[in-house]
Amino acid sequence: MKKKLCCECGKALIKDEAALCKKLLGTDTDEFYCIDCFAEYLECDKVDLEIKIQEFKEQGCILFL
Amino acid sequence: MKRHIYADNAATTKLDAEAFAAMKIWLLDEYANASQQYSFARKPRAAIKQAREIIAECINAEPQEIFFTSGGTESDNWAIKSAVLANLNERPHIITSAIEHKAILNSCAAMQNLGCTVTKLPVDARGVVSPDDLASSILPQTKIISVMTANNEIGTIQPVKKLCEIAHEHGKIFHTDAVQAVGHIPIDVKNLGVDMLSASAHKFNAPKGVGFLYVRAGVKLFPYLDGGAQEYGMRAGTENVAAIVGMAVALKKNISALETNQKHIIGLEKLFIRELEENNIPHVRNGAEPTLPGLISLSFDGKDGEKILHRMDLMGISISTGSACDGNKNQISHVLKALNLSESLAKGTIRISLGKNNTLEDVRAIVTALKKVLGD
Numbered sequence: 001m002k003k004k005l006c007c008e009c010g011k012a013l014i015k016d017e018a019a020l021c022k023k024l025l026g027t028d029t030d031e032f033y034c035i036d037c038f039a040e041y042l043e044c045d046k047v048d049l050e051i052k053i054q055e056f057k058e059q060g061c062i063l064f065l
Numbered sequence: 066m067k068r069h070i071y072a073d074n075a076a077t078t079k080l081d082a083e084a085f086a087a088m089k090i091w092l093l094d095e096y097a098n099a100s101q102q103y104s105f106a107r108k109p110r111a112a113i114k115q116a117r118e119i120i121a122e123c124i125n126a127e128p129q130e131i132f133f134t135s136g137g138t139e140s141d142n143w144a145i146k147s148a149v150l151a152n153l154n155e156r157p158h159i160i161t162s163a164i165e166h167k168a169i170l171n172s173c174a175a176m177q178n179l180g181c182t183v184t185k186l187p188v189d190a191r192g193v194v195s196p197d198d199l200a201s202s203i204l205p206q207t208k209i210i211s212v213m214t215a216n217n218e219i220g221t222i223q224p225v226k227k228l229c230e231i232a233h234e235h236g237k238i239f240h241t242d243a244v245q246a247v248g249h250i251p252i253d254v255k256n257l258g259v260d261m262l263s264a265s266a267h268k269f270n271a272p273k274g275v276g277f278l279y280v281r282a283g284v285k286l287f288p289y290l291d292g293g294a295q296e297y298g299m300r301a302g303t304e305n306v307a308a309i310v311g312m313a314v315a316l317k318k319n320i321s322a323l324e325t326n327q328k329h330i331i332g333l334e335k336l337f338i339r340e341l342e343e344n345n346i347p348h349v350r351n352g353a354e355p356t357l358p359g360l361i362s363l364s365f366d367g368k369d370g371e372k373i374l375h376r377m378d379l380m381g382i383s384i385s386t387g388s389a390c391d392g393n394k395n396q397i398s399h400v401l402k403a404l405n406l407s408e409s410l411a412k413g414t415i416r417i418s419l420g421k422n423n424t425l426e427d428v429r430a431i432v433t434a435l436k437k438v439l440g441d
Contacts, residue, residue: 024375025441044379052375 008037016053019063023056027063067381070427074420075217075245075360076385081270084315088272091307099304100295109306116313123320124262125253126279132286132296133309136276137244137265141168141211143278143289143300144240144261148209149176151287157208162186162194162223163403164216168263169242170399186212188403191353192221199228203235214243214262215250218387218400218416219352220360222250229258238284244268244276248319249357250327260284266308270421271315275308319421326421330359333419333428337361340432346439349410351401359419362387364406365439368413376438382431387414 004013011034013021021032024042039046057064071079091109099109114128121128134140149157159173163185173183184202186194194212203210210232215222225241232239240261243252247262248269254262262279266272280286292301319326338361341348351362365373370386377384387398388411401411417431 024372024379026369026372042376042379048379052379 004032006034006037007031008033008041011037016064019056019061020049020053022063023061024052068430070382070423070430072417072419072423072427072431073383073385074423075220075268075357075416075418077267077273078270078420079422080267080272080311081315081318083318084271084311087314088307088311091310095306099306100293109304112306112310113304116309119313119317120277123252123316124247124264124279125255127282129297130254130279130282132278132280132300133304134276134278134300135274135305136267137166137242137263138168139289140263140265140276140278141166141242141244142172143286144263145169145172145176145209145211147287147289148238148240149179149181151285152208153179155206155208156180156182158182158184158204158206160184160186160199160202160207160210162188162212164188164192164218164400165211165213166217166242166244169211169213182206188221190404192216192219192351192400192404193353194223194228196224196227196231200231200235203232203237207235207237209238209240211240211242214241214246214252215357215360216352216400217245218398219362219404220245220357221352222246222355222357225259226257229260233258245357245360248316249323251323254279254281266312266315269316269319271312272308275305275312277312322421327358329421330419330423333423333425334359334361336425337417337419337428337432340429341435344432344436346432346436351404351406351414359423361417361419363415363417364410365413365415366407366409368439370412370414373413373415373435373438376441377431377434380434380437382434384431385416385418387416388412 004018017035018032033041035046035049039049095108097106097109099106099113117128117131121131161169161173177183186198188194212223212228214225229239238260241259242263244265247264260281265276288299290301295301349364370388374386387401388395395412397411
């Protein structure tokens with residue numbers, strides 16, 4: 001499958017970054033961000049997004065499998 | 066630092082500072098077991114007695130009708146199971162509603178496993194139980210009818226007095242889970258006529274882990290926790306004196322300021338709805354008048370409630386949702402299902418519950434955040 005790129009900086013995304021965009025923007029989103037650009041877009045701290053990823057994994061969200 | 070806005074007061078409330086101050090002495094200095102016979106136990110014993118009197122007065126009950134518990138869940142379990150276990154050989158029938166808290170629904174399910182039958186009354190699109198449905202559901206072997214005072218997800222207040230009258234016309238026991246209502250709307254057990262009523266302290270600015278079950282004098286109650294002779298021999302376990310005192314202080318304070326708090330919260334609620342409309346945010350409000358002040362269940366067609374929750378959380382705003390998604394399928398709450406909401410609306414449902422500590426500034430910030438999230 002083609003690797004998703006950050007729509008802001010063009011960086012290739014890791015799986016968790018792509019999953020987080022789906023979780024927080026909607027599973028049908030066609031906008032994907034790397035975690036740094038996503039934090040800037042959402043006006044939040046990067047660490048908050050990292051904690052969210054961990055929590056979603058612990059909850060068993062299949063987007064992060 | 067990001068400002069935190071707490072708008073999930075239906076989940077729990079902030080502990081009242083006066084309640085906390087009143088609790089400390091029972092944790093640090095006067096820590097005796099209230100059941101002991103020595104003089105050191107007199108003060109905690111007296112404090113429990115006084116708390117029982119205060120709480121009874123708040124709901125127009127008698128002190129001996131108040132039984133302290135660990136919270137709403139235990140109170141609900143006790144009410145249902147007491148009525149059933151006393152009559153187990155008759156294969157008891159229980160009537161409840163489809164939108165009860167899980168503490169009631171799962172207690173009923175547990176009793177079904179013991180051979181009981183359960184009728185779950187439907188609700189209309191506003192979330193209201195029909196008195197006629199109740200009347201037609203009562204069977205000779207019905208042992209308890211339990212319908213909540215106000216729903217925790219949509220805020221709808223049930224016609225408890227009417228439902229209770231119907232139960233009594235048929236000679237049946239009526240219990241109400243008033244966890245969401247006590248401390249927020251006037252509750253007068255004598256006027257309502259209920260036989261049993263559950264309450265949870267942390268819903269009215271008191272500590273977590275404590276609550277009470279009101280049982281009208283003359284109603285036969287069976288012990289739920291076996292052990293010592295606490296709570297008139299009905300609920301064993303060393304009393305949590307600090308929590309009981311904190312509960313009494315917080316409840317008395319909320320009841321004393323009930324009208325002021327209601328006026329403030331309803332003002333916030335009206336502003337919220339006005340701001341939604343002025344910002345052209347299309348929404349459906351669930352539930353119907355009469356409703357709990359400040360409890361606002363909103364559905365946004367085609368949106369994702371869980372996404373809204375997490376995005377708002379990242380902006381420092383705590384709200385709740387009526388659906389959860391594991392990335393594969395949506396789990397819609399049993400309350401929203403009972404309202405027959407379309408899946409598209411149910412999936413996009415959030416709950417904002419404003420409390421006495423919220424401000425006009427909070428409300429405006431919530432709407433601003435909501436507009437941003439819904440626009441993405």
